Amino acid sequence: MSISTMLTWTVVLAAFLLLIKPMGNYIAKVFTFQPTILDKPFTALENGIFRVIGVSRASNMTARQYGVALLATNLLFAVLGYAALRLQGALPFNPQHLGAVNPQLAFNTAASFATNTNWQAYSGENTMSYFSQFGVLSYLQFVTPATGGAAGIAFVRAMSGRKLGNFFVDLTLMCTRLLLPLAVIVTLILVGQGVPETLGGYLHAHTLAGQTQTIPRGPIASWESIEHLGQNGGGYTNANSANPLENPSALSNIVEILSMGLLPVGFFYAFGAMTGKRRLAWTLTSVAGGFFLIMLALTYFPEAAGNPIINSLGLATHGNMVGKELRFGMGGTSMFETSTMAFTTGSVASAHDSFLPLSSLSFFIGMFLNMVFGGKGVGLLNMLMFVIITIFLMGLMVGRTPEFLGKKIETKEVTLASIAFLLHPFLILVGTALAVYTPAGMQGVFNPGPHGLSEIIYGFASGAANNGSAFGGLGAALPFYEIAIGIVTIIGRYASIMAMLLIGQSLLAKKSLPETSGTMHTDTPLFGGILFGSIIVLNALTFFPIMALGPIAEQYLMLAHHLF
């Protein structure tokens, strides 16, 4: 391992460790309405918004009201997004004179950006006007992660014995207190590294070799910052963060990595701060962190060793550079890809389709688990879902009524958690089966052999986990995938949020039990270990068979130098 790789990893991991506590405490303060340093610039603005929309900061909703408000607002986001893309030709800030986006693509894009998936069946640089980029899609990259964060906060309030809060207040604060201030800072750092931020049209260059080159520009930096801070992952251009216009240096690469991880890890600690269970927060952080390190190693080492078939050609170096950019180094690239899959961002700094089978296994783990910190709020919800299932399993084993944070876990909670857990593999496996079974689905496969199956699984896993990255070879622009993945995306997003809100509501209504000598503790290393093991067992039972047919089969064939 090179020194550069070790330093890159050390700096990123140390930054996360140092930031998790202050970030978590800050989030907890904002959403329990305690004073923070940003009160001065933003309180008046927020009060103005609340006055116009007629809600008060301290009001509360039931889980049903919260859920309905969330769905209604998201529906409006999607409808307005769709309309604006269809009207692109008539709207301002369009120096390249791009016409309307076609109906199917506009639907897929609106659905995918409204659900914080940011699956893209188009290339931004030749499809979207500046207005569509900053006024429509970049806007959605603020409000949709804010939606997920709000749902997470409502659940945590319920777990801490507070009332759920008001969706509109949470949505607004998520934007004004977290996303906007951070986006301003990150945008300026990225511009300093060379990411364009302009309304001027594309550049037309006459190259030294006597050719012409048109270089896209636009308000890219202000997009790039919220793309990562919100774990959105929609690229301004087709190549996303592999494009030097979006990610020009090893430093910008690190800034984007930190941007995507800051809020998800902060939310884990905020959960501890708001419930008063800080040790539990560290336990959950360690479990998610353990999976993160496993993914990082699994991404890096196979790529650094290279493809044995190419290595047999006898080149000077061995690392797999297919689909990778040189400037980040192998350490920076592997850290970016691990982060984007762990935090379910879905931006990419290299071509996932060209990764070796074992490294792609790491990407699948990120999407299947969907709680290696995950998207802010939503990842925490998924982690707590596994906590509830694990507590239930432990209760079965020792023959005790399971409890969590002093509340009994009973039939209703376990049923809802099981639905939330099973929905994810259901969407991925049934979607994949449907694609493999139909000519329309098989038509989209780009790479032959087991790798082709991996492309399909990846597509549905990405939709269900609201990740949004792809094995780029898959024909994502085919009607079958636009529609099938669009539907998976919507169900995967809202059904699990709803289930968790209902669990929160149900726990809130229960009497708090005093702790006794018989209480199972959830904030110990022992529980962390059991949780870690349960997550592995539950997911291996679900996903191992399909992985054996995809990446694992490909790994053995690659070692045998088998080509397709």
Add this chain to the structure above:
Amino acid sequence: MSLLRPVVGVTVLLWLLLGLAYPLAMVGVSQAVLPWQANGSPVYLHGRLIGSAHVGQNFKPNPLYFWGRPSATLSVSTGKPKPYNALASSPSNLGPTNAELIAHIKRRIAVLLKQTPGLRVNQIPADLVESSGSGLDPDISVQAALIQIPRVARNTHLSAQFLHRLVEASVLAPDWGMFGVARVNVLALNLRLYQALHG
């Protein structure tokens, strides 16, 4: 509870703040503080725009210049290969067991061996024969620049020692000396070469 007012209200007000004020303010500040970067880091030669410092461009198969990494970008209108097409950034997406990938790499190795006097396979670094993630990678490894010297020397009639110094002068250190890798920006190197040839 009426939802219409808060749903529409919050959507519109947050749009004014995040969809309009934020990007326009960021453009304004960036243009004022960091105008060169904010405008895409343009590179000029004798007042003529020749490219962006961060975006790679196609020098292959021109034998006078150093070549960048293979690029898998396509033409938007024809769908045919068009290397370093910045309007359609894209990787090849070829998987590790795809026969096409191995065929491409073998062909690129053969071209290098044919055009470079004295070059052996075990001197060629992977980045020079494997296509990049964006198709616009502006850089190559130092080794990838050094092994091209014999070809460039033969075609430009500049001495190998001089070209060696040119490459050394063009090496970019890792960011802050520790992040990323040492590399050569192909446009910057070729600009130096152009100036040596044309004054």
